[in-house]
Amino acid sequence: MSVITVDALRPALEGVIASIMATCDPNGVPNVSMISQVHYVDPERVALSYQFFNKTRSNLLATRRAAVQVTDPETLAHYRLDLEYEETRTSGALFESMKAKLAGIASHHGMAGVFRLLGSDVFRVTRIRQVPGPVMTPPPRESLLAATRRTFATLDQCQDLEDLFDQVTICLERDFGIRWAIVLVAEGQGGPFYAVASNGYAASGIGAEVGSGEGVIGVAAAVGMPIRIGHMTTEYRYGEAVREAARINGIVGDEPCRIAFPGLAAPRSQIALPIVDDNRVVAVLFAEDDAIMRFGYEEEDALALVAGHLGARMALLRLTEDQEALEKLPDPDPAEGTVRIRYFAVDQSVFLGHDYLIKGVAGAILWRLLREHRDTGRTEFTTRELRLDPALRLPAHAENLDARLILLRKRLEERCACLRIEKAGRGRFRLLTGSRIVLEEAPGSA
Amino acid sequence: MAKPILAPALVALAQSGCGIAIASCGSDGAPVLGLGVACRLRPGGVFRFLVDRCVNAEVIEALASGGPVAVTLTVTRDHTSFQIKASKAHTGPRCNDDLPEVDRQQALFRDGLSELGYSEAQGVGYSVYETANLVAVEFAPEQVFSQTPGPGAGQEITK
Numbered sequence: 001m002s003v004i005t006v007d008a009l010r011p012a013l014e015g016v017i018a019s020i021m022a023t024c025d026p027n028g029v030p031n032v033s034m035i036s037q038v039h040y041v042d043p044e045r046v047a048l049s050y051q052f053f054n055k056t057r058s059n060l061l062a063t064r065r066a067a068v069q070v071t072d073p074e075t076l077a078h079y080r081l082d083l084e085y086e087e088t089r090t091s092g093a094l095f096e097s098m099k100a101k102l103a104g105i106a107s108h109h110g111m112a113g114v115f116r117l118l119g120s121d122v123f124r125v126t127r128i129r130q131v132p133g134p135v136m137t138p139p140p141r142e143s144l145l146a147a148t149r150r151t152f153a154t155l156d157q158c159q160d161l162e163d164l165f166d167q168v169t170i171c172l173e174r175d176f177g178i179r180w181a182i183v184l185v186a187e188g189q190g191g192p193f194y195a196v197a198s199n200g201y202a203a204s205g206i207g208a209e210v211g212s213g214e215g216v217i218g219v220a221a222a223v224g225m226p227i228r229i230g231h232m233t234t235e236y237r238y239g240e241a242v243r244e245a246a247r248i249n250g251i252v253g254d255e256p257c258r259i260a261f262p263g264l265a266a267p268r269s270q271i272a273l274p275i276v277d278d279n280r281v282v283a284v285l286f287a288e289d290d291a292i293m294r295f296g297y298e299e300e301d302a303l304a305l306v307a308g309h310l311g312a313r314m315a316l317l318r319l320t321e322d323q324e325a326l327e328k329l330p331d332p333d334p335a336e337g338t339v340r341i342r343y344f345a346v347d348q349s350v351f352l353g354h355d356y357l358i359k360g361v362a363g364a365i366l367w368r369l370l371r372e373h374r375d376t377g378r379t380e381f382t383t384r385e386l387r388l389d390p391a392l393r394l395p396a397h398a399e400n401l402d403a404r405l406i407l408l409r410k411r412l413e414e415r416c417a418c419l420r421i422e423k424a425g426r427g428r429f430r431l432l433t434g435s436r437i438v439l440e441e442a443p444g445s446a
Numbered sequence: 447m448a449k450p451i452l453a454p455a456l457v458a459l460a461q462s463g464c465g466i467a468i469a470s471c472g473s474d475g476a477p478v479l480g481l482g483v484a485c486r487l488r489p490g491g492v493f494r495f496l497v498d499r500c501v502n503a504e505v506i507e508a509l510a511s512g513g514p515v516a517v518t519l520t521v522t523r524d525h526t527s528f529q530i531k532a533s534k535a536h537t538g539p540r541c542n543d544d545l546p547e548v549d550r551q552q553a554l555f556r557d558g559l560s561e562l563g564y565s566e567a568q569g570v571g572y573s574v575y576e577t578a579n580l581v582a583v584e585f586a587p588e589q590v591f592s593q594t595p596g597p598g599a600g601q602e603i604t605k
Binding site for chain 1: 465467468469470471475476477478479480481500501504513514515516517518520525527529531563564567568570571572574591593595599600
């Protein structure tokens with residue numbers, strides 16, 4: 001008989017069907033209760049949520065032994081696991097992941113505010129037995145490995161970052177059936193993160209901002225690990241998270257400088273996968289669905305591979321785009337009409353008339369290009385000169401400049417027919433003005 | 447020790463097609479657990495649980511060897527739970543009049559799971575049992591605890 005491993009049990013650890021847990025005190029008196037989640041840690045370990053100091057907790061600390069029963073929601077096979085308590089973690093990736101999942105489960109069962117994670121109790125699995133009984137054949141499913149391979153092949157064909165970001169969201173739908181996805185890139189070390197590509201939403205939301213720690217995306221970025229929720233809760237919804245952050249910080253009046261997050265109004269499943277480069281989270285791949293439990297452990301693994309490949313392709317394309325092209329560029333079309341563009345140095349925000357366009361580093365870049373155009377008539381620029389411009393105050397790790405240009409280009413496409421940025425070759429881009437531009441710098445600006 | 451008196455609401459809960467989790471202590475001191483499929487209350491406050499002996503061999507063996515018992519009963523719809531414990535339990539064969547009650551409580555149990563979003567197959571699959579394999583586990587609770595999730599879980603109910 002083959003030995004069952006924790007890896008093989010992962011579908012049973014999704015929490016679809018409630019698990020039960022038993023402990024004994026030092027005198028052998030048992031205690032048994034339903035538990036909300038048994039979390040996969042590694043091939044030899046699982047973790048249970050510690051929410052209250054109760055009899056179970058007291059028994060665990062005294063005897064360090066537990067037994068749990070979990071059920072595979074597709075095959076309906078039951079498994080009993082003998083566990084040996086090792087440690088309790090109160091921070092870090094495992095803790096945050098369990099906290100997010102618990103919040104989702106609590107909300108789904110009307111227990112929001114009752115469940116609160118105090119720690120992740122980590123156990124070594126000493127024995128696994130399958131409970132005798134009928135087992136159903138799981139329904140056939142698409143191969144996630146084949147889907148991952150197809151996505152990799154498409155990403156490998158992308159010649160620039162903009163195409164790469166767009167294609168990955170398209171691939172998620174084509175290869176994985178994931179209808180809603182967003183790519184966000186970090187503004188600086190630790191965020192915030194800005195949407196640079198999306199798929200499936202009525203409004204693209206390009207430029208929408210998510211702070212570190214905000215929602216599933218912000219938590220995944222903060223801990224550098226994938227976060228997913230199968231029973232979505234308002235605690236991890238962006239609108240609420242953003243509004244709450246704004247309220248706490250007294251910046252509710254800042255609303256005009258926010259681009260609405262393009263997420264689903266009522267998502268039931270979400271997953272966010274950090275993209276790490278040189279030990280820093282430089283971007284986040286995000287997907288969501290209106291069905292519960294859409295993303296399991298297998299989907300998390302596959303999407304983590306996609307996110308990793310996306311990160312590698314991003315790094316490669318940034319290197320190649322640094323090479324400047326020497327081709328001669330055609331003259332832009334003659335400008336018509338007048339557009340007043342206002343700049344506020346305090347937050348580097350740019351307004352077209354009275355309409356907010358963009359802020360932060362992307363805003364500073366646009367303002368720099370517009371002033372240069374006004375003063376010298378230049379229309380063609382290089383990414384290299386922006387990198388070297390001290391006035392832009394780019395972060396020390398400025399490799400996300402390309403992503404900011406993509407963000408800027410897409411925002412202009414969506415919001416302004418009078419002003420465009422287009423690629424003009426490797427490391428080059430062109431500012432196209434369809435109107436006469438009048439620049440106004442707000443009083444007090446540098 | 448005074449025998450706890452169960453409130454009528456808990457007596458009704460126990461026989462309403464709730465989730466039944468059973469535990470004991472194995473000969474090596476480790477916890478063992480299983481699932482029951484129905485609960486009946488007999489005169490004198492004795493709880494009678496119907497359990498599949500093949501599915502729950504370890505816990506039945508522990509109980510038959512004189513091990514202590516704990517059972518948590520949970521309403522699937524709202525997670526209202528309580529736990530009963532005793533220093534020993536008796537195991538024995540099922541009776542014919544157990545079966546209609548098993549059928550009735552299982553139907554209620556599956557209905558509760560359906561309300562939570564479980565499929566019909568999941569509802570059926572959660573409680574694995576063969577009628578021919580059912581045995582009875584009986585004991586009079588010596589302690590009763592609230593087990594509804596929250597800060598009050600684990601509190602002993604004295605009345």
